[in-house]
Amino acid sequence: MKISSSKNKLIILSLAFALGLGIQNADAQRKKKKKSKKGDTEQIDTPKKDSKEKSIEDLTKKSKKIEGLFTVYRDTIDGSTQMLIKKDQIGKEFIYFSQISDGVLEAGAFRGSYMNNKVFKIEKHFNKIEFVTQNASFYFDESSALSKASNANISEGIMASLKIEAQDDEKGFYLIKSDNLFLKETFEQIKMPNFPGQSPFSFKVGSLSKEKTKIKTIKNYPENLNINTHYVYSKPNVLNGGSSAVTDGRNVTIKVEHSLIAMPENDYEPRFDDPRIGYFFTQVTDMTSASATPYRDLIHRWSLVKKDPNLALSEPVTPITWWIENTTPVEFRETIKEAVLEWNHSFEKAGFKNAMVVKVQPDDADWDAGDIRYNVLRWTSSPRPPFGGYGPSFVNPRTGEILGADIMLEYVYHTNRVMYDRLFNLSASSYSEEENYPTMVKNKHMYCSYGHVMQENSLFGQAALTAFGASDNEMEGMKKEAMKELIMHEVGHTLGLNHNMKASQLFSPEELSNPELIKGKCLTGSVMDYTAINVTNDPTKQGAYFSTTVGPYDDWAIQFGYTPVTSQNELEKIASQSHRPELIFGNDADDMRSPGKAIDPRVMIGDMSNDQITYSINRIELVNEMMNKIKLKFSRKGASYQELRQAFYILRGQYASAGNVISRFIGGVYVDRSMVGQDPNAKPFTPVSYEDQKRAMNALKKHVFAPDAYSAPNDLYNYIAMQRRGYNFFGGPEDPKIHDLTLGLQKRVLDHILHPNTLQRITDSELYGNKYVLSEYMTDLNNAIFQVDAAGSINTFRQNLQLEYTKRLINIIASNTPRGPKYTYASKSMALYNLKRIRSMISNGSGDKLSKAHKDHLRTLINNVVEDIK
16 A cells, blocks of 8 residues: 555654653663762763773782782782783794703703793783793795795694783783693693503603692893792603602602893894704795705804904903802812813803802802703702713804803712612613713703713723822822813803714824823814723823813804804804814704614714724723723722722723724724815715724724623623612512623624614725725624634623624615515625535534534524524
């Protein structure tokens, strides 16, 4: 039906009247009076704030205010914390760093252990504040269009997303509850993960206890916030309660120092890594580079700036200051100071005078060693010391600038106490150099184990000096030298230097036996090596035992890292000297301590001199001479035989190290990392000469595989008894396992010279210069283990060796992996050839009854494998 216009107007007026009436009624309702407690009234004509919304002042009125980089409020009743985030901190980057202020070795957390450091950014997302880890592993040149895609397929980590509890828009403040940042594993994983194959009976901490975990201290400064948290991991029962250092395995406390640090704002210039020199670095890949090596790896170094840039030698604006912790034994302090200041010689080569400064922490100091504003030489005497010395640092991941460092030292390694039995391989059957010299890796940090090596070296030095009747002054002088070298080594780490296991090549064996020649000099190219102690076979030619100053490589490395330069060409001029013999470099990635791992025999631990084979033979002969003296020299009336036992195993350890050093020349290849055109005579790979490989083989034949290898006076074995302590023999019988010990040492050598990598390299290197071919080498090895006694009686040491070797040959033939043969076909062929030769050599059936049984055993093993092949 159609409606007229007049009717439409009437309807509209009616609706307007009704609507107006409704609005009036609503206004009237809003203007109703409401009585207060005092009887007066209040009109509600404007929207009121939610009565539940509280201000920052309201939420923090019961709290103590701790001002600094991030102002923290701590509740004075329950200890809970809240943190203030400023508006101008939103979108900014900060650095997070943590260290273990105390823990236990079983949990993989111990005092002074550095954890990760990372860059994080604070973001605001609606009503939340987020802490977001930034990825610092990639570089994009801003001038490249690719930089617009710099975040593609890179995951940032949101560590925490916390509700804004209150805010002050006028001042630009946001308040968040911060307990979850520090009472949980938000910034850092503290509890060690379970590894595949880990025994269910191994020590494990429980779950993080919400009730027991607490924030212990809060220290706030303008540039950093430090919060110490006691993490308590609890479980109702344990299968393995740990050592006596763990008071209660059900409740284990790990104390962590968290540091939130303002991103440094200075003129620090990053410097990039060079493979010819050994610095720790932060790995960065240039994603906009077309180079075959698009690396912008940032070396770790301190920010040193000359007070007077015009001077060739100037003091720095801010020196690297070290504090000797007040826990340090007083008698060590002067030696420690001398060791630190030795590095000033290197810094002078880089143009800095007094770059290193040493002070002693006062007994009444109001700061502790965990304060990241101080670089501290720290001392502990732990029940289970994880290292002898450890020199970590933490850096700005964006630049590589070192922001702080500590050096941890354990007292036990400077005493005659042996705190870890595996040093002397008391079980013998599981001898492992990696167990003796562990390189512990956690959270991407390497833990230097030179303290372990240094203790063995020092104890060997004491044994040698005692055996040869040295004076007390000589003994104290040797110990002081040892400590000084260890401190210099660890300080080197805090300056950014990693290990140089190739540096031992500086002097010849004859030069090391010339006291006047080596006086006041570094015995190696660098104190960053793991060397043998320099004990001469002739005591009248004894000079320094350890290095007491830094070496030429150390000077050169500091020049590269710290010399002020204006162009890359100036750095290249320094680095291009790497081909000089005293500057050669090879670190843990190159070293040959593990069988089959690396290829250059010069990159080795426990060696010394530029003729390692001769030096090692000399060491073996010295050990044999000392074995005849230790029973008399280490048997004191009224004492147990523990000292004698210790001396015996120390000597065996030195003998074993010498054998390992010699073995690395078999199939070895020298590596030179010179750049193209740097040295026309340099080749990246040069096989060890035929003469040196044969020398090494003959030395192994005589000193490792011979019937009288590792010999000792028979009456000595009656006396190498461990002192009883309560029930410490529950683990097994206390008699020395002499045959196991000897075979264990021989197996370590076989592990390398029969390793598939070694055998493959011998054949491959024939293509580029190796003259000691596989057939000759494996024939020599066969003869070394069987030829001398195959026709007659065979002693029990050789029987063990021969059976071990034969089984390894059989394994070479039988070994296969899913991807193909583990050993080369040439290795398998020679293994079969040698098995048949062994069968022929022992076919005479002569010798005493046990020898005949042994030969029958060998024949049966060989026949079984030969028949299977047919």
